[in-house]
Amino acid sequence: MSKSRLTNKKTKKRKGLRIALIIFILLLLGIVAFLFSIWWNAKQTVDDEIHQGIDSIDTTVAKDKINKGESLNVLLLGVDERKNDSGRSDALMILSIHPDDDSIQIISIPRDTRAEIVGNGTTEKINHAYAKGGANMAVDTVEKFLNIELDYYVKVNMEGLEGLVDAVGGVTVQNELAWVDSGYYKKGYAYKEGEIHLDGAQALGYVRMRKQDPEGDFGRTKRQRKVIEAIINEGASFGSVTKISDILDVLGTNVETNMDFTDMQNLFLNYRNTRKNINTYMLEGQAQIIDRVNYLIVSEEEINKVHDMITK
Structure with a gap:
C-alpha cells in the first residue's frame, strides 16, 4: 500500500471518530437538556401551583429532619x-x-x-375538620387526636385521582372482592378477584365503592391504601420519567401541599428505599349512634397503639 493511500485511510478514520464524538456530545447535550427541562418544569409546577404553606405546621423542623434522615409523618387528605x-x-x-x-x-x-x-369547639366526625377549617384544622385535629406531630400534609382532589392513575400508566392491585360497579364512575365494570390492572376511571370506581362491600367503609379504606401504594410504586419507577409532563399537569390542578420542590427533591433522594417495604393499618373502633348520627368510637388503648406505631 502506498504512503498516500495509508495517509488517506488514517485521515478518514480520524474524521469518522470526530463525527462519532460530535454525535455523542450532541446526544449527551440533548439528554442533559431534556433532564433539565423535566427538573425545571417540575420545580415551577411545585413551587408555583402545588405548594401551599399552612400555619399549623412549621416546615423548618421538617426540613431539618429530612437533612438528618429522620422519620417523617405526612397527612394525606383525599378530598371531594x-x-x-x-x-x-x-x-x-x-x-x-x-x-x-x-x-x-x-x-x-x-x-x-x-x-x-x-379550633371549632365541637366533637364530631373527624372528616368534618377539613370542611370547617381546611387543611389547618384537619392537621390540628389529627395531631391532637393521636398525640403526634405532622411534618407535611398533601391534599388530593379525589376527582384528580383518575388523571393521576392514567398519567402513571395505570396501577395494578390485588383485589380481594369481586363485584360489578353500579356507581357513577365506572358503571357496569366487573372488578374480578385477584390481580387486576386499573386505568384512572376504574381506579376511581375501585376506591369509591362501599355499599357492596361487607366491610363497608373499612373495606373502602383498604382499597384506598392499595391504590395509594400502587401509585407510589408506579410514580417512583424509572419508566415514569417519560410520563413526567402528564403527571405534573395532573398534580398542578389537583394537589396541594406544604412541601416545596427542594423538600420533594431531598425526600426522594434521602428516602427512596423506604417504598420497598410498605405496611398498612386502619384505626379500629366500635360503631355507635349518638344523637342519631353514626360514629366510630376509638378506645384510648387503640389510640395509644397507633400513636406508638407512628412514633416508633
Missing part, C-alpha cells in the same frame, strides 16, 4: 371538592416514613371516627 363546595376529607391517612428500617406505614383513619375538631 366541587365548585362552591369546601369538600370533606373522605380519605384520611397518615404516611409515616421510617428511613432507619427503610419502611413506610400507611395508617387510615375512618371518616366516621369521633374526635374533637380543634
Whole structure:
C-alpha cells in the first residue's frame, strides 16, 4: 500500500471518530437538556401551583429532619371538592416514613371516627375538620387526636385521582372482592378477584365503592391504601420519567401541599428505599349512634397503639 493511500485511510478514520464524538456530545447535550427541562418544569409546577404553606405546621423542623434522615409523618387528605363546595376529607391517612428500617406505614383513619375538631369547639366526625377549617384544622385535629406531630400534609382532589392513575400508566392491585360497579364512575365494570390492572376511571370506581362491600367503609379504606401504594410504586419507577409532563399537569390542578420542590427533591433522594417495604393499618373502633348520627368510637388503648406505631 502506498504512503498516500495509508495517509488517506488514517485521515478518514480520524474524521469518522470526530463525527462519532460530535454525535455523542450532541446526544449527551440533548439528554442533559431534556433532564433539565423535566427538573425545571417540575420545580415551577411545585413551587408555583402545588405548594401551599399552612400555619399549623412549621416546615423548618421538617426540613431539618429530612437533612438528618429522620422519620417523617405526612397527612394525606383525599378530598371531594366541587365548585362552591369546601369538600370533606373522605380519605384520611397518615404516611409515616421510617428511613432507619427503610419502611413506610400507611395508617387510615375512618371518616366516621369521633374526635374533637380543634379550633371549632365541637366533637364530631373527624372528616368534618377539613370542611370547617381546611387543611389547618384537619392537621390540628389529627395531631391532637393521636398525640403526634405532622411534618407535611398533601391534599388530593379525589376527582384528580383518575388523571393521576392514567398519567402513571395505570396501577395494578390485588383485589380481594369481586363485584360489578353500579356507581357513577365506572358503571357496569366487573372488578374480578385477584390481580387486576386499573386505568384512572376504574381506579376511581375501585376506591369509591362501599355499599357492596361487607366491610363497608373499612373495606373502602383498604382499597384506598392499595391504590395509594400502587401509585407510589408506579410514580417512583424509572419508566415514569417519560410520563413526567402528564403527571405534573395532573398534580398542578389537583394537589396541594406544604412541601416545596427542594423538600420533594431531598425526600426522594434521602428516602427512596423506604417504598420497598410498605405496611398498612386502619384505626379500629366500635360503631355507635349518638344523637342519631353514626360514629366510630376509638378506645384510648387503640389510640395509644397507633400513636406508638407512628412514633416508633
